[in-house]
Amino acid sequence: MELVVDKLAVARGGVTLLEGVSFALAPGRALILRGPNGVGKTTLLRTLAGLQPAVAGRVSAPPESLTYAAHADGLKAVLTVEENLGFWAAIHGVGGVGDAMARMNLLDLRDRRAANLSAGQKRRLGLARLLVTGRPIWVLDEPTVSLDVASVALFAGVVRGHLAQGGMALIATHIDLGLDEAAVLDLAPFKARVTVGSGGFDEAFA
Amino acid sequence: MSLWEYANPKKFMQLSAGVLPWVGGLTAVCLIVGLVWGFFLTPDDFRQGSTVKIIFLHVPSAMMAINAWVMMLVASLIWLIRRHHVSALAAKAAAPVGLTFTAIALVTGALWGQPMWGTWWAWDPRLTAFLILALFYLGYIALWQAVEDPDTAADLTAVLCMVGSVFAVLSRYAVKFWNQGLHQDSTILKVGEKDPIAPAFYVPLVVCIAGFVLLFVLLVLMRTRTEIRARRLSALLARERLA
Amino acid sequence: MRALLLRDLRLAFRAGGGFGLGLAFFLLVAVLVPLGVGPEPATLAKIAPGILWVGALLACLLSLDRIFALDFEDGSLDLLATSPIPLEGVVAVKAFAHWLVTGLPLTLVAPVLGVLLNLPGPGYLWLVASLAAGTPALSVIGAFGAALTVGIKRGGLLLSLLVLPLYVPTLIFGAEVVKRGAAGAEVSVPLLLLAGITAGALALLPFAAAAAIRVNLR
Known part of the structure; x- marks a missing residue:
């Protein structure tokens, strides 16, 4: 059980953002x-989650071991x-x-409709979803947006x-996040270089 | 050297640039010879009078209306299987041409139907099927225009083309079932049985058909070249924004 | 899968879910057509099969864009795509839920509207039978169209343009069943063809729709 990412390149809108x-x-x-913004964090995470194909490289993880949480929480207002x-x-x-x-x-809010939650409460509910997926690898895109300090700590x-x-x-x-034990990976060095005349098969579109 | 090498945009541009003048010239020759011969040098039909001469436009455009869709289907499959951009762009380029041929077939059909059947439009199965085909073309073109990302658009339209092909065939038979119709059966493929078309009409008709096929190839080549240039331009712009 | 079906049904029935709009639209068509065509019973009887089928088809069309668009906007579709349920299954379940909240009620109220349109007596049974056999195809073809247009803002009109030509065979055979049934003629050929289209669409289109959704999500 391990997530290994090997020389991955990802693209958005036909433009390679990150490579290697x-x-x-x-x-x-x-x-x-x-x-920095626009470097391709979301694109990288979506690629890892299997929502879009990688341009090059490999992601190896056990099947059905990832769960993804992004800006949209997938909540139904009613x-x-x-x-x-x-x-x-x-x-x-899973239960x-x-x-x-x-x-x-969220126990106090259990019978409240999602429409009547504040932005932070919605976010907490969206993150609580991670706990009921039973999946070991959490792939989180800006999970703390609209959370207050106490909720971030929670x-x-x-x-x-x-x-x-x-x-x-x-x-x-x-x-x-206060997760001091977590390693940090800066994506800026992986920014894809703009290559002119790469000579690939579909070169005219690159 | 494999055929697929021409799916390389650069190779395709080089080859098509060389071929284009020849195709253009041949198209002009075939269309001028076929249409002049057909319109002015064939006898009037004993029953239909001179109205029969519209077959020199009607039949070739109707054939190409269907063939264009088939070509789009093949190009879409090639795109889905082999991911050659030129193929997807050729399918995109062919759609408006196919729609135009469909429209020509419908309009010439109406012009012919008025003196023959006494009406501009009849819900004849063949006419109805062409009308439905026009709707399929419209939907396909609209989907290309609505989707911004070119690869996404290519994938979605290719899937639509495949599903649409199945339903277009189903519609054709459903419409046949629904109304038996006024339109004569297609006679062109029955040649050799008992000469359903007089040779005086047949030869110019074949020349016209060849002209329409060439015209289709010519237009699709030109439009594909335009699409490739447009793609290259947007790729260059995207590259410049990044740099 | 059951959870997804129950959720979609719950969403449809709760406030703002749009359940009943299709039915109301169907009723409106059945009321407006006689107002436009005139009250002569013979004329109405003649056009009733076609009007009822076109009405059912348009009523079905109304709610198609909700099948995936709402889940796309709030991110549920991303999460469903990474869930243990295959996307083909998601499409099939959602199309089934759509049928339960539109196609099935339309089938059930159609005889009542048949009365309004003076449908001849023997036609009622075949009206219900043809709608029961044909409306699942409308839902699953619609789900395919909705999957194609899910990433497009205000894709409703485009969705209609894509889906309506695909509805042609179902409409022709469906209305033919009722027409023949009302005239007391043999209906088995169009009914079987109608059921065949439904079966084929149910078997194949979830795959095409799932492929389209995957393209739209990336």
């Missing part, structure tokens, strides 16, 4: 991805907190809805608990 990205993530470890979470638990075939709500401090605790159970986390963030 290599790292490995062992159980119990977290990796923070940093880099469903309650518990229903939203229960749906994702059922999709992944623990009550436990997930307790750990993300979430850092949840991530730490996940790591303690042998889980892994890959987090793109600008905010210091």
Whole structure:
């Protein structure tokens, strides 16, 4: 059980953003991805999650071991907190809805519709989803957006608990989560060089 | 050297640039000879009078309306399987040409139908099928225009073309089932059975068909070249933004 | 899969889910056509099969863009794509949910609207039978169209343009069943062809739709 990324190149809109990205993530470890806006953090994470194809390189992870959380939380406004979470638990075939709500401090809100949650509460609910997927590798894109200081600390605790159970986390963030044990990978050096006349087969489009 | 090498945009541009004048010239010769011969040097039909001469436009354009779709289907499959950009762009380039041929077939059909059947339009299965084909072309072109990312658009339109082909054939038979129709059966492929078309008409018709095929090739080559240039331009612009 | 079906049904029935809009539209068509065509029973009886089928088809079309667009906007589709359920299964379940909230109710209320349009007596059974056999195809073809246009803002009109030509065979055979049924003629040929199109669409289109969604997500 390990996530290994080998000389990965990713592209958005036909333009290669990052290339030669290599790292490995062992159980119990977290990796923070940093880099300026537009460097390709989201694209890299979506590629790892299998949502878009890689331009080159390889991602090896056990099948169905990744779960992805991004800017959009996948919440349904007309469903309650518990229903939203229960749906994702059922999709992944695991339980623990009550436990997930307790750990993300959502128990008081369990019967409230997602439409009536504040932005931060929605975010907490979106992150609580990670706990009901039963998947070891968390791929998180700016997970702390709209969270207050207390919630950031709460979430850092949840991530730490996940790591303690042998889980892994890959987090793109600008905010210091307080996960001092996590390694940091700066993506700026992997920025794809603009190549002129690469001579590839479809060169005219490169 | 494999055929696929011409799927390289650069090779394709070189080859098509060389071929284009010849195709253009041959198209002009075939169309001028075929149409002049057909319109002015053939006898009037004893029943249909001079209206019959519209077959020199109607039949070739109707054939090419269908063939263009088939060509798009093949190009789409090549794109989906081998990921050659030129193939996807050729399919994109062919669609408006195919739609135009469909429109020509419908309009000439209406012009012919008026004196023959006494009506501009009849819900005849053949006419209806062409109308539906025009809708398929419209949807295909609209999807190309609506999707911004060119590779996404190429993938989606290719899938639409495949599914659309199946449904277009289904529609053809459904429409046949729905109304037996006024339109005569296609006679062109029955030649040799008992000469359903007089040789005086047949030869210029074949020349016209050849002219339309060449015209289609010519237009698709030209439009594909334009698409390739447009792609290259946007790639260069994207590169400049990054640098 | 069951969870997804239940969620989609729940979303459809809760406030703002749009359940019933299709039915109301179907009713409106059945009311407006006699107002436009005139009240003569013989004329209405003649056009009733076609009007009912076109009405059902358009009512179905109304809610198609909701199949994937809402899940795309709120990120659920990304999460479903990374979930243990294959995307083909997601498409099939969502198309089925769409049928349960549109096609099935349309099938059930169609006889009532048949009365409004003076559909001849023997036609009712075949109206229900043809809608039951044909509306699943409308939902699954619609799901394919919705999958193609999911990434496009305000793709509703484009969706109609893409889907309506694909509806042609279903419409022709469906209306033919009712027409023949109402006239007391043999209906088995068009009914079987209609069911065949439905079966083929159900078998193959989820794969095409899933491929389109994957393209749109990347």
